[in-house]
Amino acid sequence: MQASLRLLNKRRFLPLFVTQLLGAFNDNLFKNAMVLFVVYQVYNDERSETWFSALATGIFILPFFLLSALSGQLADQRDKAGIIRIIKAAEIAIMAVGAAGLAFIWSGIAVHMLAIPLLLTALFAMGVHSTFFGPIKYAILPQHLHDEEVLGGTGLVEAGTYIAILAGTILAGIIPIEAAAIGIILTALIGYMAGRAVPPAPSLLETQPIDFHVIRSSVTLVRGTMHIRRLFLAIMSISLFWAVGSILFIQFPPLVKNVLSADKPVASLFLAIFSIGIAIGSIAINRLLRGEVSARFAPASVIGMGLCIVAFHIVCDLWTSGPEGELLTLSGFLAHPLAIALSLCLLGVATFGGMFVVPLYAFLTTTVEKCEAARTVAANNIVNSGAMVVGSLLAIGLSFAGVTVINQLLLVALLSLPCAWLAWKLHKACDGIPCH
Template sequence: MQASLRLLDKRRFLPLFITQLLGAFNDNLFKNAMVLFVVYHVYNDEKSETWFSALATGLFILPFFLLSALSGQLADQRDKAKIIRWVKAAEIVIMAVGAVGLALIWSGIAVHVLAIPLLLAALFAMGIHSTFFGPIKYAILPQHLHDDEVLGGTGLVEAGTYIAILAGTILAGIIPIEAAAVAIVVTALVGFVAGRAVPPAPSLLERQPIDFHIIRSSVALVKGTMHIRRLYLAIMAISFFWAVGSVLFIQFPPLVKNVLTADKPVASLFLAIFSIGIAIGSVAINRLLQGHVSAKYAPASVIGMGLCVVAFHVVCDLWTPAPGGQMLSLGDFLAHPLAVPLSLCLLGVATFGGMFVVPLYAFLTTTVEKCEAARTVAANNIVNSGAMVIGSLIAIGLSLAGLSVVNQLLLVAGLCLPCAWLAWSLHKACDGPACA
């Protein structure tokens, strides 16, 4: 781990790390401030709250499905550092629109007619921003780092991302929404400055025409990647993982409000615990693998994740709600006798999840040529986002069918089984030195 931390004083890593960290922080501060305010102050029934949470998640993910092929082509054909500067400049404009939406919804002005549509439009635009940044943050690492630094760099990026998610999530639950409106614009400005310090990362390919037909290019990209068995297994395993993750994130706000009868800061705490766990798992798996890219611990990790989800379901089912329609404050929640077991179950879910997914991302960028890394990540993003949209639709469908969010957790646990099978198949198929 100390060797990985040394990357933080290198210009070939630190500006990218800061830029990614601030982007993840901003995404989550904005999204969670919006969702928590709407769930707790606009809607007042579990179905509507779950529907809105799923809609917000789906809108953020949809650009990954539609535009990842285009973003992958650009990242492979153009200087990645220049693209970072373009997307960080766009973030400033997007967050200005989001800030207006937050100000309107806080003021109670045209909440359903203007404020919520503006917020959802800004969230969709941030999804586009992240779609174009996503392939770069992984594909640039093999170009700027030595071969024995890539896993550590990937782990630091993942850990930093979830620490940023943690900070954004916590702030979204405790600061006034008008303060969040200011913070997202300021963060976008700082992120733009950091992005300008990323060293050049010119294309390693001869310049070719960009195919702007998003359907044709998406199909071609996925076909060109998924026919390789190892990449197919890694991408499918990651996709199942994010389908599970999307359902969990959709469930958290309505589950905290309606099942645990707890206030908004507790929902923020749940998302924060999840982020801490992913960060812990990201660092832990790097220590276990000692810098080698391998899927050998992935099957056990995702099985552990599934068992923790089942335990989380059991504790939620045993939870005694607050009396008389009251809401538990953060202090009251922490004083509840089942609060510690519940938090530990959630931490376990996230820690095992981090241990599962980080080596698979490193696998995608180290088992292909460096000039193909961005397109491989983009193909992965297309399939991942499709799985997450499906997860969002399943969550909406189950809620409309009357299945409680507590019982939906069992579906999440069940999805861990195909994840484990795919990871085991990947480990068996991977017999080269990169997957020892």
């Protein structure tokens, strides 16, 4: 672990780490400030709240499905550091639009006609921003780091990402929405400055024409990647994991409000605990594997995640809320006799999730040629985003079918079984042989 942390004083790693950390922070400060305000201040029933939370999630991940092939081509064909600078400059303009939406909704000006459309437009644009940054932040690691540093670097990137999600999520729940509007613009400006310090990472391929036909290029990219058995198994495992993750993130705000009868800071706490758990799992699996890229712990990790979701469901079912119409404050929630058990279950879900997914991301970038890493990550993002869209639609469909948020947790837990099976197949496919 100390060897991995030493990467933080290297210019070949630190500016990228800071840039992606600030980007993840800004995504989550903006998205959660928006969702929590709408859930707690605009809508007043579980179905509408779940619908809006799912819509926001779907809008954010839709660009990953549409544009990942283009982003992978650009990342492999152009200097990755140069693309980072363009992406971070665009973030400043996107956050200006988002800040305007937050200002309108806080002021109560044209909430449904103008404020919410502006917020969703900015959210979609941030999805585009993350779509183009995603392949770079993983594919640049094998180019800047030594082979034995890649797993540690990937773990730090994942841990840093979820620490940033934690910070953005906590702030979104406790600061006024007008402060969030200012914060997202300032963070975008600092992120742009950090991005300018990322060392050059020129293309390792001969220049080839870019296919701007998003459907054709997406189909070509996925087909060219998924026919390789080990990549197919890794990508499908990650995609099922994120389908589970998307449903959980959609459920948290309405679950906290309607099942636990708790206020906005508690919803923020739930997302924060989830982020802490992913960060813990990211670091723990790096210690267990000692720098080796392997899926051998993945099946047990995702089964552990599923069992913790079941335990989380049981505790939620046993939860007794206060007087009707009154929401528990953060201190009131923490004083509840089941609060610690509920928090530990959620922490377990996220920790096992981090242990499951981090080695698989490292696997994607280290078992292909360095010049193909960005496109491999992009193909993964396309399939992941498709799975997350399906997860969002499933959450909406179950809500409209009358399945309560608390009972949806059991259906989510069942998805850990196919995840474990795919991860076991991946481990067996690469057991004892170099997967290059």
